[in-house]
Every structure is written in C-alpha cells, then in structure tokens.
Amino acid sequence: MTVFGERGEGILLSEIAGDVPDRVILTFSLSKGFGAYGGGLLVAGEWRERLIRSYGQVYSFSAAQTFQAVHACRAVVDLHKDGTIARLQQTLRERVTLFDELMGEPLPFSPIRMVMIGDEQDAISAGEEMLRQGYYVSVVFFPIVRRRSAQLRVCIAANHTEADIRGLAAALKRVQAKYAKAPAISRG
Numbered sequence: 001m002t003v004f005g006e007r008g009e010g011i012l013l014s015e016i017a018g019d020v021p022d023r024v025i026l027t028f029s030l031s032k033g034f035g036a037y038g039g040g041l042l043v044a045g046e047w048r049e050r051l052i053r054s055y056g057q058v059y060s061f062s063a064a065q066t067f068q069a070v071h072a073c074r075a076v077v078d079l080h081k082d083g084t085i086a087r088l089q090q091t092l093r094e095r096v097t098l099f100d101e102l103m104g105e106p107l108p109f110s111p112i113r114m115v116m117i118g119d120e121q122d123a124i125s126a127g128e129e130m131l132r133q134g135y136y137v138s139v140v141f142f143p144i145v146r147r148r149s150a151q152l153r154v155c156i157a158a159n160h161t162e163a164d165i166r167g168l169a170a171a172l173k174r175v176q177a178k179y180a181k182a183p184a185i186s187r188g
Contacts, residue, residue: 117180
C-alpha cells in the first residue's frame with residue numbers, strides 16, 4: 001500500500017471495482033514506510049470483523065495504542081486523503097529511476113533494491129563500509145537468502161534527495177568493486 005494505487009490504496013484495491021470480495025483479507029502496516037506504529041486489517045462482512053475481534057491474537061495480547069501513535073496514523077490517512085500521496089509517489093519513482101540509471105540496472109519498480117555481494121562476511125564488511133561512508137543499508141544473508149548469496153538491502157524513500165541517491169550509488173559501486181564476486185542488483 002501507499003506506494004501503489006492512485007490514492008495509495010495498493011495494487012489489490014486499485015484493481016477491485018466495487019465492494020471488496022468476500023474472500024479477500026487485506027492486512028497493512030503504517031509502521032514501515034511511515035513509521036506511524038500500527039496498521040489494519042480489511043475484511044468483507046461484519047461477521048468476519050466480529051470473529052477477528054473475538055479470537056484474534058492481536059486483540060488478545062495487545063494494549064491500546066498511545067495517543068501519539070493514533071495521531072501519527074491519522075496524519076498518514078490525511079496524506080492519502082488530501083492527495084499528497086500522489087506527489088510523494090512521483091518523487092519516489094523519480095528517485096528509484098535515478099538509482100537504477102546510476103547503477104546501470106533498470107528493474108521493475110520497487111523502492112527496495114538488493115545489491116548482490118555473495119560471501120556473508122564480505123557482505124557484512126561491505127555494510128560496515130557503507131555505514132562509514134554515511135549510508136545505512138541492511139545486510140541480508142542466510143537464512144533470508146540462500147547461502148553465499150548475501151546482499152545489501154537498499155531502501156529508497158521519497159525524502160532522499162538526488163544528491164543522496166547519487167552519493168549512495170557511488171558508495172555502492174565502490175563496495176561492490178571491492179567485495180562482490182558477481183555484481184548484480186535486484187528488486188527487493
């Protein structure tokens with residue numbers, strides 16, 4: 001959600017005309033892209049909602065959200081309702097396109113890119129070097145990916161500037177040249 005759809009409704013909901021089909025259960029998070037702490041569950045039919053409220057683990061073992069978290073979630077909803085999301089989506093697409101051009105590997109759109117390193121220890125060293133250069137990237141290795149296929153996970157956001165993206169790409173190329181056995185980039 002948020003990244004896709006005219007109003008940030010996500011791929012699934014943007015393809016549905018009319019009511020949500022009975023067999024669709026849609027979960028979403030406001031914690032990832034927005035850091036708003038929380039999310040939701042969309043189901044068709046009041047009886048499904050009652051069932052989830054009665055027996056769902058989240059309701060059984062969770063506490064109410066804080067006022068700050070509720071306010072942050074409402075602000076995220078407002079961004080979707082007032083049209084701001086369309087501008088942010090466009091900026092995000094521009095940043096991803098720039099990154100792909102700089103890395104020389106255009107891929108289907110995703111704000112997540114994986115940069116192949118290979119060896120797990122080399123990937124950890126590459127991640128540490130990226131951090132020393134001022135860029136935080138996650139290091140991903142077994143069991144997340146197969147052995148000897150360790151990668152750097154790059155998360156591109158709309159609030160990154162063009163200078164940020166250019167600097168990131170240059171730093172990634174340096175660590176790839178130093179550590180990667182078979183340089184490659186993929187959609188996350």
